[in-house]
Amino acid sequence: MSATPNTPAPPAAPAPKTNRIGLPKANYEGGKSTLCLGCGHDVITKQIINAFYEMGIEPHKVAKFSGIGCSSKTPAYFLNRAWGFNGVHGRMPSAATGALVANSSLLGIGVSGDGDTASIGIGQFVHLVRRNLPLVYIIEDNGVYGLTKGQFSATADLGAKQKSGAVNEFIPIDCCSLAIELGGTFVARSFSGDMKQLQTILEAAIAHKGTSVIDVISPCVTFNDHEGSTKSYKYSKEHETPVHEIGFVPFFEETLAEIPVGDTKEVAFPDGSVLKFRGVGRDYDPTDKEKALKTIHESHGKQEILTGILYVDPSKPSLSETLGATSEPLTTLPLEKLRPGREALEEIMESLR
Amino acid sequence: MSSVLTETTSRAGASGEAVVNDFSLQVATANGSGSQTANSVLMRSIFRMGVPVSGKNLFPSNIQGLPTWFTIRANKDGYIARKRDLDVLVCMNSETADDDVRELRAGAHVVYEKKLGLENPGKKRDDVTYYAVPFAELAVKITSAPEHAKLRKLIVNMIYVGVVAELMGIDPAETEKAIAKQLKGKQKAIDLNINAVRLGLEYAAQNLPAKIPFRVERMDATKGKIIIEGNMAAALGCVFGGATVCAWYPITPSSSLCESFIDFCDELRIDPDTKKKNVAILQAEDEIASIGMVLGAGWAGARAFTSTSGPGISLMSEYIGLGYYAEIPAVLFNVQRTGPSTGLPTRTMQGDILLCYFNSQGDTKHPLLFPSSPEECFTMAQQAFDLAEQLQTPIFVMTDLDLGMNNWMSDAFPYPTAPFARGKVLDAAAIEKVKQTWGRYKDVDGDGIAYRTLPGTPNAYGAFLTRGSGHNEMAQYSEKQQDYVKNVDRLVRKFDTARSMVPKPEFQDRPAATAGLLAYGTSHYGTTEARDKLAATFGVTLDYCRLRALPLQAEAVNWMRRHERIYVVEQNRDGQLVTILRDELPELATRFVSVRQYNGLPLDATTVIDGVLNDAPASGAGSDAKKGGIDA
Numbered sequence: 001m002s003a004t005p006n007t008p009a010p011p012a013a014p015a016p017k018t019n020r021i022g023l024p025k026a027n028y029e030g031g032k033s034t035l036c037l038g039c040g041h042d043v044i045t046k047q048i049i050n051a052f053y054e055m056g057i058e059p060h061k062v063a064k065f066s067g068i069g070c071s072s073k074t075p076a077y078f079l080n081r082a083w084g085f086n087g088v089h090g091r092m093p094s095a096a097t098g099a100l101v102a103n104s105s106l107l108g109i110g111v112s113g114d115g116d117t118a119s120i121g122i123g124q125f126v127h128l129v130r131r132n133l134p135l136v137y138i139i140e141d142n143g144v145y146g147l148t149k150g151q152f153s154a155t156a157d158l159g160a161k162q163k164s165g166a167v168n169e170f171i172p173i174d175c176c177s178l179a180i181e182l183g184g185t186f187v188a189r190s191f192s193g194d195m196k197q198l199q200t201i202l203e204a205a206i207a208h209k210g211t212s213v214i215d216v217i218s219p220c221v222t223f224n225d226h227e228g229s230t231k232s233y234k235y236s237k238e239h240e241t242p243v244h245e246i247g248f249v250p251f252f253e254e255t256l257a258e259i260p261v262g263d264t265k266e267v268a269f270p271d272g273s274v275l276k277f278r279g280v281g282r283d284y285d286p287t288d289k290e291k292a293l294k295t296i297h298e299s300h301g302k303q304e305i306l307t308g309i310l311y312v313d314p315s316k317p318s319l320s321e322t323l324g325a326t327s328e329p330l331t332t333l334p335l336e337k338l339r340p341g342r343e344a345l346e347e348i349m350e351s352l353r
Numbered sequence: 354m355s356s357v358l359t360e361t362t363s364r365a366g367a368s369g370e371a372v373v374n375d376f377s378l379q380v381a382t383a384n385g386s387g388s389q390t391a392n393s394v395l396m397r398s399i400f401r402m403g404v405p406v407s408g409k410n411l412f413p414s415n416i417q418g419l420p421t422w423f424t425i426r427a428n429k430d431g432y433i434a435r436k437r438d439l440d441v442l443v444c445m446n447s448e449t450a451d452d453d454v455r456e457l458r459a460g461a462h463v464v465y466e467k468k469l470g471l472e473n474p475g476k477k478r479d480d481v482t483y484y485a486v487p488f489a490e491l492a493v494k495i496t497s498a499p500e501h502a503k504l505r506k507l508i509v510n511m512i513y514v515g516v517v518a519e520l521m522g523i524d525p526a527e528t529e530k531a532i533a534k535q536l537k538g539k540q541k542a543i544d545l546n547i548n549a550v551r552l553g554l555e556y557a558a559q560n561l562p563a564k565i566p567f568r569v570e571r572m573d574a575t576k577g578k579i580i581i582e583g584n585m586a587a588a589l590g591c592v593f594g595g596a597t598v599c600a601w602y603p604i605t606p607s608s609s610l611c612e613s614f615i616d617f618c619d620e621l622r623i624d625p626d627t628k629k630k631n632v633a634i635l636q637a638e639d640e641i642a643s644i645g646m647v648l649g650a651g652w653a654g655a656r657a658f659t660s661t662s663g664p665g666i667s668l669m670s671e672y673i674g675l676g677y678y679a680e681i682p683a684v685l686f687n688v689q690r691t692g693p694s695t696g697l698p699t700r701t702m703q704g705d706i707l708l709c710y711f712n713s714q715g716d717t718k719h720p721l722l723f724p725s726s727p728e729e730c731f732t733m734a735q736q737a738f739d740l741a742e743q744l745q746t747p748i749f750v751m752t753d754l755d756l757g758m759n760n761w762m763s764d765a766f767p768y769p770t771a772p773f774a775r776g777k778v779l780d781a782a783a784i785e786k787v788k789q790t791w792g793r794y795k796d797v798d799g800d801g802i803a804y805r806t807l808p809g810t811p812n813a814y815g816a817f818l819t820r821g822s823g824h825n826e827m828a829q830y831s832e833k834q835q836d837y838v839k840n841v842d843r844l845v846r847k848f849d850t851a852r853s854m855v856p857k858p859e860f861q862d863r864p865a866a867t868a869g870l871l872a873y874g875t876s877h878y879g880t881t882e883a884r885d886k887l888a889a890t891f892g893v894t895l896d897y898c899r900l901r902a903l904p905l906q907a908e909a910v911n912w913m914r915r916h917e918r919i920y921v922v923e924q925n926r927d928g929q930l931v932t933i934l935r936d937e938l939p940e941l942a943t944r945f946v947s948v949r950q951y952n953g954l955p956l957d958a959t960t961v962i963d964g965v966l967n968d969a970p971a972s973g974a975g976s977d978a979k980k981g982g983i984d985a
């Protein structure tokens with residue numbers, strides 16, 4: 001259901017595979033990862049590469065952002081033909097906001113961690129969502145601070161055990177329900193072990209003209225993958241509960257036959273892309289805010305990790321529209337458009353005499 | 354020796370003979386009573402009569418009810434610094450009246466609300482002259498209509514304008530013009546206010562036969578000039594300097610800078626064709642976000658700025674360090690107020706020099722610009738954007754509450770004619786020429802400034818990841834000590850390049866002077882007035898250097914080398930600039946004498962005169978003049 005063109009495979013042709021704009025996958029890759037072998041974050045990196053490749057985005061038009069943490073290192077590992085901004089801990093949203101209002105022709109993707117977002121950076125996260133800045137915002141959520149060696153983050157579940165045996169006594173922050181509460185326009189949860197779902201969500205997020213919050217459970221194999229952890233690979237695999245199956249048809253594709261039939265719900269994006277959802281035995285409507293919140297709340301008690309696009313509303317204006325700024329990049333406006341004429345200054349001077 | 358002699362002109366007033374165009378007048382009211390309009394009208398009336406004038410508002414950190422004082426200084430010779438002693442007081446606030454009168458010098462004149470009973474037995478001072486006016490009663494007269502009842506409190510203020518005009522010889526025609534200007538087109542309000550002024554004039558004419566000997570007489574020293582606040586001037590500078598992104602979080606005394614910018618942009622930055630804005634203005638959730646937005650925008654290639662005060666700079670520190678180390682253009686206006694901590698949020702200070710010069714962890718240093726006037730707020734704002742892009746680093750424009758929020762007389766601003774200096778930026782074609790040999794942090798030209806590229810440029814060779822962590826010339830992550838040292842040493846080279854690019858100092862030298870005064874920003878006014886008086890009254894001739902920026906320029910250093918003794922005047926407790934001078938010019942360290950005022954009020958000349966006179970060079974070189982009077 002990803003954006004793979006539904007055309008019969010070419011007969012022989014060993015020529016390198018390219019995407020819809022004629023670029024090979026290599027053009028979307030980045031530097032070599034320095035993360036621990038098996039880290040969930042590396043899987044997410046791979047899916048980011050796949051999603052941008054499949055969507056046929058020109059790499060130089062992408063701007064990458066991150067804060068500080070193992071997760072925040074990953075923009076170095078994908079799309080090295082795109083520019084990136086690695087900010088300070090927890091404050092990536094503001095840097096992304098400045099850059100993307102300055103040049104609204106850039107396509108922004110931000111990668112953060114659960115500490116970077118839910119602990120030190122909760123303030124900027126909250127305001128990012130409120131503003132609906134067009135940005136794909138990924139939280140690589142492992143319940144701990146990987147880079148500082150495994151302390152609990154604010155998404156650690158109540159009663160979750162640290163490697164040392166210490167138990168988390170504090171209520172976790174659910175970034176998804178928080179984002180929905182704040183008027184988020186695209187809120188999803190996925191799991192690094194569910195690559196297909198993750199890639200589909202990423203592709204839809206790329207098409208969304210607003211903030212897409214994607215909380216991806218991403219096990220830290222070094223500090224939080226043990227018995228008693230609620231963010232381990234095993235626990236997450238066992239508890240992942242997709243609320244629906246997702247199909248995404250980007251604007252440049254014909255509707256595919258493989259889109260699920262039956263009790264499907266469609267959500268159209270302004271650019272013509274369409275999201276399709278098929279129920280999986282539960283009644284879930286990703287456009288019903290109250291119900292979404294209720295379902296997420298209930299899932300906590302049931303130890304379910306709900307995944308899927310939990311809420312979506314492509315109709316809300318993005319920050320660029322709210323600001324009323326020109327769609328031309330502000331960065332390249334010529335002097336004539338910026339410096340008012342002599343008369344304007346003289347008029348102001350006269351008013352002050 | 355003390356400088357009481359400098360107040361001689363005021364004494365003359367006490368003996369009854371007229372003193373023309375040389376006085377300090379203070380109006381004491383309560384915050385939120387609407388006195389601001391009246392005070393501006395009073396100031397502008399004097400200005401319109403051609404007399405140099407300044408207006409300083411001393412206000413509380415509250416919205417309504419606490420005392421405020423507005424001080425107008427008029428001076429035929431152009432001295433517009435705060436004067437320590439008042440000549441005329443208008444007393445409207447019962448809460449402060451007793452204290453206000455007690456603090457007056459002998460020979461002062463007091464216009465007051467009769468109800469306050471300042472001349473009652475036991476209260477009355479016999480060395481000041483009183484003028485009782487039943488302001489509240491008079492106000493009822495012209496606001497008897499029920500729809501005017503609400504205006505009564507406001508109208509009282511215009512009545513004192515009339516009384517003062519009559520008692521000091523201010524031309525009522527100018528007052529009426531000033532009202533019309535202030536209330537732009539609101540005819541009903543204009544009429545009501547003009548009536549109030551007339552009421553005051555008539556009352557004073559009929560009931561107060563003795564006039565105040567401090568007189569306003571028409572002269573010709575304000576022709577073509579404007580009255581403006583520094584914040585508004587800086588905002589205009591941002592508009593004409595091509596700023597396209599502004600991110601801010603409200604804080605006194607800086608808020609009106611961004612608010613003015615918003616107002617100007619609503620007029621001047623609407624695209625005539627699309628009706629869209631050629632600017633993006635973001636009210637951030639805090640100052641950490643403001644600076645993050647500014648850096649993000651600067652990285653993307655926009656001219657971006659924020660405006661704040663000390664507490665905001667403290668919050669921004671981590672990101673400012675990233676701006677320095679990752680080399681991202683940014684402009685920060687610091688409209689300084691009295692610290693530490695929340696301090697006196699509505700009082701002035703030059704208290705953040707060290708905070709900003711060395712801001713953020715590790716070895717960091719930033720260029721600081723020191724505007725002294727609204728005109729320099731306008732020009733230096735524009736220069737700051739050029740410097741930020743040329744030097745690829747955060748630039749601080751250091752104003753203060755006094756300059757930012759008070760009313761200043763200024764020459765009209767010069768229209769900028771130079772193109773924007775956008776620094777070393779490679780476009781797609783330029784990148785194509787250098788391809789993979791390009792390195793974001795390579796010092797190709799030997800000036801410490803590397804070439805940068807902007808996101809979105811259609812040439813993948815230009816792409817790189819900006820980071821606050823260690824990096825090599827090619828912008829790759831690096832923890833190698835050689836890479837680190839090479840990079841931070843280049844930043845020193847870049848800072849040296851900045852010395853020749855930042856605004857140069859201004860000198861006023863006198864033949865044969867071997868000592869000098871050195872000041873910056875708003876300390877200019879008290880310092881230059883003191884310098885003239887030191888020469889005229891005490892025979893002490895001093896040269897003068899007004900420092901306009903850091904890092905130190907060769908011109909400033911040469912001037913310092915030529916002077917055996919240098920009085921460094923600033924408005925902070927610890928002599929923050931002196932600390933920098935002694936550190937950077939250790940061979941001159943003993944020449945510097947620190948003269949400081951740090952009571953939250955704008956610097957007055959008396960402080961400087963005392964500082965110089967109390968210094969005894971013979972008794973031991975370099976000892977700070979810490980005796981009385983300096984630390985007012």
Ligand SMILES: Cc1ncc(C[n+]2csc(CCOP(=O)(O)OP(=O)(O)O)c2C)c(N)n1
Pocket residue numbers: 068069070071072089112113114115116117140142144145146147148153
């Ligand atoms: C201001 C500041 N405080 C603390 C740190 C130390 N620090 C670095 S990463 C990190 C936590 C990262 O956790 P998370 O965002 O969950 O990322 P992960 O490593 O788990 O992917 C901390 C506390 C820092 N870099 N900056």
Ligand code: SF4
Pocket residue numbers: 034035036038039040041070071142146147219220221222223
């Ligand atoms: S410490 Fe954990 S989060 Fe960090 S790289 Fe290793 S596995 Fe990943």
Ligand SMILES: [Mg+2]
Pocket residue numbers: 069113114115140141142143144145146153
């Ligand atoms: Mg984490």
